[in-house]
Every structure is written in structure tokens, then in C-alpha cells.
Amino acid sequence: MESKQVTISGAGLVGSLLSIYLAQKGHRIRIFERRLDPRKTLIDGGRSINLALSDRGWKALEGVGLEGEIRKMAIPMYRRVMHAVDGSLSFQPYGKEGQAIYSVSRAGLNAKLMDLAEKTGKVNIIFDQRCLDVDLHAAEAVFENQSSGERNYVKADLLFGADGAFSMVRGAMQKTDRFNYSQHYIEHAYKELTIPPGEDGKHLIEKEALHIWPRGNYMLIALPNLDGSFTCTLFFPHEGKPSFESIDTTEKARDFFSKVFPDALALMPDFDVDWEQNPISSLVIIRCFPWTSNNKVALIGDASHAIVPFYGQGMNCGFEDCTVLNQLMEKYGDDWYTIFGEFEKERKPNADAIADLAMRNFIEMRDLTGDEDFLFRKKIEGWFSAKHPDKWLPLYSMVTFSHIPYSEALAEGVRQDRIMDEIMKMPDINTNWQSVAVEEKILSLL
Amino acid sequence: MESKQVTISGAGLVGSLLSIYLAQKGHRIRIFERRLDPRKTLIDGGRSINLALSDRGWKALEGVGLEGEIRKMAIPMYRRVMHAVDGSLSFQPYGKEGQAIYSVSRAGLNAKLMDLAEKTGKVNIIFDQRCLDVDLHAAEAVFENQSSGERNYVKADLLFGADGAFSMVRGAMQKTDRFNYSQHYIEHAYKELTIPPGEDGKHLIEKEALHIWPRGNYMLIALPNLDGSFTCTLFFPHEGKPSFESIDTTEKARDFFSKVFPDALALMPDFDVDWEQNPISSLVIIRCFPWTSNNKVALIGDASHAIVPFYGQGMNCGFEDCTVLNQLMEKYGDDWYTIFGEFEKERKPNADAIADLAMRNFIEMRDLTGDEDFLFRKKIEGWFSAKHPDKWLPLYSMVTFSHIPYSEALAEGVRQDRIMDEIMKMPDINTNWQSVAVEEKILSLL
Numbered sequence: 040m041e042s043k044q045v046t047i048s049g050a051g052l053v054g055s056l057l058s059i060y061l062a063q064k065g066h067r068i069r070i071f072e073r074r075l076d077p078r079k080t081l082i083d084g085g086r087s088i089n090l091a092l093s094d095r096g097w098k099a100l101e102g103v104g105l106e107g108e109i110r111k112m113a114i115p116m117y118r119r120v121m122h123a124v125d126g127s128l129s130f131q132p133y134g135k136e137g138q139a140i141y142s143v144s145r146a147g148l149n150a151k152l153m154d155l156a157e158k159t160g161k162v163n164i165i166f167d168q169r170c171l172d173v174d175l176h177a178a179e180a181v182f183e184n185q186s187s188g189e190r191n192y193v194k195a196d197l198l199f200g201a202d203g204a205f206s207m208v209r210g211a212m213q214k215t216d217r218f219n220y221s222q223h224y225i226e227h228a229y230k231e232l233t234i235p236p237g238e239d240g241k242h243l244i245e246k247e248a249l250h251i252w253p254r255g256n257y258m259l260i261a262l263p264n265l266d267g268s269f270t271c272t273l274f275f276p277h278e279g280k281p282s283f284e285s286i287d288t289t290e291k292a293r294d295f296f297s298k299v300f301p302d303a304l305a306l307m308p309d310f311d312v313d314w315e316q317n318p319i320s321s322l323v324i325i326r327c328f329p330w331t332s333n334n335k336v337a338l339i340g341d342a343s344h345a346i347v348p349f350y351g352q353g354m355n356c357g358f359e360d361c362t363v364l365n366q367l368m369e370k371y372g373d374d375w376y377t378i379f380g381e382f383e384k385e386r387k388p389n390a391d392a393i394a395d396l397a398m399r400n401f402i403e404m405r406d407l408t409g410d411e412d413f414l415f416r417k418k419i420e421g422w423f424s425a426k427h428p429d430k431w432l433p434l435y436s437m438v439t440f441s442h443i444p445y446s447e448a449l450a451e452g453v454r455q456d457r458i459m460d461e462i463m464k465m466p467d468i469n470t471n472w473q474s475v476a477v478e479e480k481i482l483s484l485l
Numbered sequence: 486m487e488s489k490q491v492t493i494s495g496a497g498l499v500g501s502l503l504s505i506y507l508a509q510k511g512h513r514i515r516i517f518e519r520r521l522d523p524r525k526t527l528i529d530g531g532r533s534i535n536l537a538l539s540d541r542g543w544k545a546l547e548g549v550g551l552e553g554e555i556r557k558m559a560i561p562m563y564r565r566v567m568h569a570v571d572g573s574l575s576f577q578p579y580g581k582e583g584q585a586i587y588s589v590s591r592a593g594l595n596a597k598l599m600d601l602a603e604k605t606g607k608v609n610i611i612f613d614q615r616c617l618d619v620d621l622h623a624a625e626a627v628f629e630n631q632s633s634g635e636r637n638y639v640k641a642d643l644l645f646g647a648d649g650a651f652s653m654v655r656g657a658m659q660k661t662d663r664f665n666y667s668q669h670y671i672e673h674a675y676k677e678l679t680i681p682p683g684e685d686g687k688h689l690i691e692k693e694a695l696h697i698w699p700r701g702n703y704m705l706i707a708l709p710n711l712d713g714s715f716t717c718t719l720f721f722p723h724e725g726k727p728s729f730e731s732i733d734t735t736e737k738a739r740d741f742f743s744k745v746f747p748d749a750l751a752l753m754p755d756f757d758v759d760w761e762q763n764p765i766s767s768l769v770i771i772r773c774f775p776w777t778s779n780n781k782v783a784l785i786g787d788a789s790h791a792i793v794p795f796y797g798q799g800m801n802c803g804f805e806d807c808t809v810l811n812q813l814m815e816k817y818g819d820d821w822y823t824i825f826g827e828f829e830k831e832r833k834p835n836a837d838a839i840a841d842l843a844m845r846n847f848i849e850m851r852d853l854t855g856d857e858d859f860l861f862r863k864k865i866e867g868w869f870s871a872k873h874p875d876k877w878l879p880l881y882s883m884v885t886f887s888h889i890p891y892s893e894a895l896a897e898g899v900r901q902d903r904i905m906d907e908i909m910k911m912p913d914i915n916t917n918w919q920s921v922a923v924e925e926k927i928l929s930l931l
Binding site: 205213214216217218219220221222223224277321 | 651659660662663664665666667668669670723767
């Protein structure tokens with residue numbers, strides 16, 4: 040296979056992982072990253088500190104031999120723990136016995152990926168480089184060293200835009216004829232808060248779980264960290280009542296939390312500081328097409344398909360991009376015309392599907408997980424799925440614990456919804472849900 | 486009222502008209518235009534040579550006293566003339582007796598508006614100026630003289646982006662938090678062709694009409710010019726069969742026209758030259774929100790809402806923006822916070838509605854105007870509307886011959902469609918359509 044000179048814009052999770060896959064195929068890669076080296080400087084901005092890794096992400100890490108090392112720094116979350124206003128708890132397992140999604144530190148994972156990339160001997164990461172402009176025909180990008188102001192004109196055989204939701208590479212593609220593009224900000228934003236470790240670094244609430252305080256139009260969630268703390272995220276409307284706009288002082292925020300999240304507030308000694316210092320961050324959905332240009336330039340990860348975080352699939356989907364691209368490199372070798380064509384054709388409908396699924400899951404998390412009917416419905420699904428695992432894999436499991444294309448999972452989920460609508464109409468369903476009649480009815484509708 | 490220093494980016498139709506309205510209120514305006522002065526240089530690029538002016542556009546021109554002058558250079562088009570493949574014609578009036586849409590030259594209209602703007606003594610148009618960057622907080626824009634390379638840093642009290650579908654002002658807004666944006670290219674593109682004047686400058690086909698050759702998935706249209714020629718536009722898919730991609734030589738194009746547009750081809754002696762020299766132009770729909778920034782910057786016309794041309798409303802909608810802005814200036818004086826807020830709130834749903842209506846009308850024009858059922862349906866609507874003008878104004882008339890907000894017209898049109906679906910199901914509707922039964926049925930459904 041011909042060794043290509045490759046430029047990647049962005050050394051985030053997807054850019055770093057991509058470079059390893061390309062290095063494995065013998066290509067030489069330079070990654071230009073806007074930030075300083077996060078391994079040398081602590082630059083967490085109170086945003087998106089941890090992530091939920093699931094099967095698609097693990098598979099991509101396996102492909103570069105990193106799975107074992109990351110397992111050590113990941114905390115399994117086996118179930119959702121829902122916190123009612125009165126402090127009472129309810130539970131919903133994510134999958135079958137032993138199945139979990141994993142809380143990992145974004146910074147830690149990124150650092151490991153950068154280390155491994157450099158260890159290949161074929162990847163050079165250059166930091167503090169802002170992308171100014173891209174020539175799509177020449178696969179040439181201009182980067183500016185943000186300290187010295189020096190400009191780097193970098194030409195390569197291939198250029199990847201792994202530069203996130205606000206991608207500069209995509210910015211250049213946006214100006215080309217027939218490039219479809221949309222950026223849509225949802226009405227909710229988020230702010231991160233902290234539940235610190237208890238004595239001896241113990242977790243103060245159930246460690247191996249994802250906690251949700253569902254409150255209808257908004258919610259608080261918490262993911263465990265290795266140091267015994269939890270990173271909590273409040274998803275809350277920008278405007279309206281209540282909203283970040285209406286709750287505009289720390290005092291009002293504390294008062295609000297004492298009413299709707301009293302058990303969480305009790306565990307947040309630094310609430311005031313967190314509220315004041317941590318930013319309100321918007322949430323954007325990005326869609327575009329095509330993802331490639333001139334058989335030389337391609338977008339990957341959030342650059343082509345940023346989604347909302349409610350299915351925990353943003354990173355997993357970007358990592359799956361790498362898995363798919365790797366499969367295509369294996370299949371088509373040097374034929375980048377075909378690799379790029381197949382890549383965007385295969386991934387686009389899946390990216391669209393997970394974007395839709397993530398919005399649906401927001402409604403499920405913030406509202407339905409507090410709804411008894413919904414939980415009952417899920418219980419019936421789980422019961423049937425356990426009896427007929429070959430006939431019914433719940434949507435959440437398809438997305439999280441399988442490699443079924445997202446678009447197929449979404450279509451199957453819609454079909455399952457229709458069937459469950461019928462089942463819930465059955466008389467005496469509340470008492471007879473584990474009956475042969477219900478089982479046969481589902482089988483007949485499948 | 487306080488006199489403001491205003492910058493407008495773009496001296497096209499909307500930018501020029503806007504400057505006159507602002508000058509009438511005592512403001513001082515500088516317009517920066519990318520092109521050379523079209524009044525001194527002939528720079529038609531074979532694109533969008535004429536336009537259809539209708540009531541909304543006329544009203545905006547009336548507001549600056551230009552209506553009379555433009556009437557002289559406008560050709561009324563009272564009806565659609567549909568050309569079948571066999572050359573037979575059918576007809577559909579646009580409105581009531583005497584109602585018409587008007588074919589005007591884009592360049593001629595633009596020149597008149599520029600002249601009038603300069604005549605106010607308050608508007609200065611500077612040409613050959615490319616907008617490089619915009620500071621939304623300071624209402625400052627950077628323009629570069631494209632000949633000398635000299636840069637102009639232009640600060641003002643207010644900055645309007647009237648710089649079209651590829652607006653640089655909007656480009657700056659796109660980078661701000663919570664700016665929703667989409668650009669969607671439809672699958673059809675267009676190419677312009679010409680039917681030259683006959684002997685003595687006579688029009689070779691009916692002059693006071695808009696001609697359509699509806700062919701299902703594509704169409705040819707023709708609008709009359711003052712010199713006796715017609716500008717024809719082929720709306721045709723980029724890809725597929727047939728398409729601009731599949732018909733990739735002039736010979737194939739000629740052969741294709743001889744089969745599907747034989748009567749038109751017979752009137753096009755310069756077909757080969759036109760086909761080879763005129764570009765294939767894409768069609769894009771732009772949506773965004775907000776339209777204003779920092780109470781100092783606003784988008785207007787195509788910059789905030791570019792639509793497809795099939796309802797002939799692109800310019801009319803941009804002109805209506807000017808009418809509405811003028812009404813708000815009269816109502817709120819110096820309160821630009823309120824003016825901008827009301828402007829985007831009032832216009833956004835109407836811009837969205839006309840974008841949808843324009844796509845609907847494409848289907849109507851290219852397909853349904855060749856459909857007997859559709860024409861029959863329109864005939865029943867016209868008959869009922871003539872009997873009950875206060876109860877039924879056809880959708881086309883609401884959009885074209887009224888000032889009803891586009892969003893209301895669309896909603897009413899949807900309601901009318903539902904009623905007509907019921908009417909078409911009546912037994913013997915083909916023979917009894919002018920009956921009391923039909924009249925009463927419509928009245929009961931209204």
C-alpha cells in the first residue's frame with residue numbers, strides 16, 4: 040500500500056484515534072491541534088469532564104490495542120438510578136446482567152490516545168496551532184502558531200477535519216457549491232457541578248450507576264469519577280420558567296436546587312463556586328453533506344455530525360467512524376476515491392439516525408424515567424426480550440451494546456414502539472403482563 | 486429622530502431599496518458593493534436576467550415613489566401559457582381580470598434604485614468592495630477594494646447585511662453562540678437560454694404571459710423582455726436521468742430539446758451557444774435565526790432567507806422586508822432594540838412560509854400545470870372564489886396579489902386543499918361542478 044502524507048486538523052479523541060489507525064496502515068501523519076498539549080497543561084474548562092464509553096467505542100479502541108489500558112480507568116455503570124424529589128430512588132438496568140456503559144475521563148482518554156499515536160513513530164502532533172484556511176483542491180491547510188504568530192502552510196496527500204463541531208475544514212467546504220449544512224441549537228444548555236468524594240475517597244452515592252434527577256422539562260445527571268467524586272450536569276432551558284435566564288443569581292439557584300434537587304444539593308458543598316464559575320454551555324446539532332471533497336479531504340467525528348449528549352453516543356459514533364474507515368482501508372487499499380465515497384455513503388444515514396435518537400433519549404431521560412407507565416413498558420420489553428433474545432433486542436441495547444447500524448436500530452425501535460403501543464392497550468395488562476397471552480400477542484405482531 | 490450612520494453591505498435590489506427608506510428617515514448611508522458599478526459596466530453573467538414583480542414588490546416601490554417609473558419598464562403577464570410536447574397550448578389566468586405579475590429586468594430595476602438612492606443626497610455607494618470581516622459588537626466591517634487591495638475599516642451605528650444568499654455578515658453571525666442556520670441545495674439547477682425577438686422586435690410567442698413547458702420532474706419557462714426577446718430558464722436535475730450530468734454535450738442537449746421542447750427549440754437559433762456558454766447554477770434555500778445581533782446588525786433579503794425562484798417571490802419578499810422595517814421605524818423611531826426585535830419576530834415565520842410555498846409551487850409548475858385534474862380543481866376554486874370573493878381567495882392570489890402575511894396564506898392554503906380534497910370526491914363532480922350542491926358543500930366546509 041502506498042504510504043500517504045496525511046494532515047489531521049484536531050488532536051481530540053477522534054483525531055488522535057484516527058491517526059493511530061492511519062499509522063497502522065503505514066501512512067505518515069501530522070496532527071495540528073489548537074490547544075496546548077493537555078498532557079503538560081491542565082486546561083479543563085469545567086466542560087464535559089467525563090464521557091460514557093459503550094460497545095462501539097470499545098471496539099474502536101480494541102482495534103488499536105488500547106482497550107485493556109482504558110478499562111483500568113473506566114467505571115462501569117450498570118444501571119440508571121432515578122432520584123425523585125422526595126429522595127426516593129428507582130432503578131433501571133441498562134442491559135442484561137453484567138452489561139454496562141463506562142464512565143471515563145475525557146482528558147485521560149485523550150492523553151492515552153495521544154501517547155499511543157506518538158509511540159507509533161509515524162504521528163507528529165503539533166500544538167497551539169489554529170487553522171486559518173483550507174485549500175480543498177490542494178489538501179493544503181494554513182495553521183498559525185498562536186504564540187509566535189508563525190504560519191505553517193501544510194500540504195498533504197490527504198487532509199482530515201477532526202476539528203469538532205466548529206470545524207474550520209468544514210467551514211471551507213461550506214463555501215463550495217451544493218454543500219448542504221445545518222447547525223441547530225436546542226433550547227437547553229448545560230452547566231457542570233460537582234459532588235466531591237466522601238471520606239477516604241468513597242463515592243457518596245451508588246458508584247457504579249448513572250444518576251438521573253428527571254424533572255420533566257429539565258434534569259440533573261451524575262457520572263462517577265475515579266477519585267470518588269461525581270461530575271453532575273444540569274440540563275436546563277436557556278429561556279423560560281425556570282431557566283438559566285430566570286435563575287440569574289447563585290442565591291436563586293441554591294433556592295431552586297433546595298426545592299427540586301434537595302438530595303443532590305446536600306452533597307454539593309461547593310455549589311456556589313461551581314454555579315458561579317462554570318459556564319453555561321449551549322448544545323448544537325450539526326448535519327452536513329458531503330463529508331468529503333476532491334477525494335483528498337474528509338470530515339470525521341463531530342466535524343460532520345455533532346449531536347446532543349443524551350445517548351452518550353457522540354464519542355462512540357466518532358470512534359465508529361474510525362472503525363468503518365479502517366475496514367474500508369483494508370478493503371480498498373489505495374483507492375481513496377472509493378474509500379471516501381463509501382465512507383460518507385455508509386456513515387451519513389447512521390449519523391442522522393443517532394442525532395435523532397439522542398434527542399429522543401433526552402425526552403426519555405428528563406421526563407419518562409420519572410414516569411411509571413414508561414418504566415412498566417420497559418419492564419415488559421425486558422421480560423419478553425429475555426425470553427426471546429433473538430426476536431427482541433431493546434432499542435437502548437441495539438444502540439449501546441451492539442454494532443447494528445444506528446439507522447437500522449432507529450427503524451427497529453420505531454417498529455417496537457408500535458408493537459408496545461398495542462400491548463399496552465390489552466385489558467388487564469397491569470396484572471397479566473407476564474402471561475402467555477402477552478407473549479403470543481407480541482410474537483404475532485413481530 | 487436621531488440621524489444614524491448606517492453601513493449596508495450589498496447594493497443589490499434589497500440593499501439599494503433599503504438605503505432609500507433609511508435616507509427618507511434622515512439617516513446617512515454608505516453601501517459597499519462587491520461588483521463594479523453595473524450602470525457603467527455590462528456584467529450580466531447569463532443568470533437571472535428578469536424577475537417577476539408582484540403586489541408586495543410594487544407596494545415597497547410605491548413607498549419610495551418609484552412605482553410609476555418601473556411600470557414603464559415592466560411587462561404584465563396575465564396568465565400562464567402551458568406548452569405540451571405536441572405544441573398544443575393551455576391557459577391559466579393568474580388572478581382576476583386585469584391582475585398580472587410583471588416581468589422586469591433585474592439590472593434595469595437595480596440601476597433605477599441605485600440612481601434614486603444617490604439622488605437622496607444621503608446615500609453613498611462604493612463599488613468593487615469585498616467584505617472581508619465583520620465585528621458584530623462594534624458594527625464594524627472590513628471591506629477590501631478589489632483593484633487596489635486597499636482596506637476600509639467601516640464603523641457605523643447600524644450595519645445591514647443585504648449581501649445575498651452567501652452573506653458575509655451572516656457568516657460572522659454564524660460563528661456566534663445559538664445562531665441557527667441551514668443551507669440546503671435542492672436537486673435541481675438551472676440554465677438560461679434565449680428566444681430572440683422576431684422581425685421588427687416583435688415577441689415570437691404570446692408576449693403578456695409566463696410560458697411553461699411542464700414535463701414532470703423538470704420544466705422550461707420563459708419570461709418576456711422589452712426588446713422582444715424571452716429569457717428562458719431550464720430547471721433540470723443535477724444528476725439522474727435526464728439531468729445536466731447525463732446530457733453532457735450540446736449535441737445531446739439539442740437532441741433532447743427536439744424531443745421534449747420542440748416548439749421552443751424551433752425559436753432558439755442561438756441554442757448551441759447559449760447551452761455552451763451559460764452556466765449551470767445551483768439553487769439554495771437559506772434559513773437562519775436570529776436575523777439581528779447586538780441591536781446594531783441586521784440581515785435583510787436573501788441574506789436571511791434565500792428561497793427557490795418558483796413562486797417569483799424572492800425579490801418581492803425582500804422588498805416586503807423593507808416595507809415592514811419602514812413601518813417599524815415609523816412606529817418606534819429611535820428605538821432600534823424594539824425595531825430589530827419586532828422585525829425578526831414578524832418576518833421570520835413569513836420567510837419560512839414563502840420558502841415552503843416556493844418549493845410547493847415548483848411541483849405545481851413543473852408537473853401539475855400539465856395535469857388535467859389539477860387544472861379542473863383550480864377551475865372550481867376560481868368559480869367559487871368569483872361567487873364568494875370574501876370567503877375564498879386562492880392561495881396564488883393571497884401570495885401574489887395581497888399583503889396577507891405569507892404564513893397566514895400558507896395556513897389558509899392548507900385548509901383550502903383539505904376542502905378541495907373533499908369536493909373532488911363528490912359524485913358527478915366532473916359534470917356538476919357549477920352546481921348549488923358544490924357551492925353549499927364548500928360553504929359548509931369553510
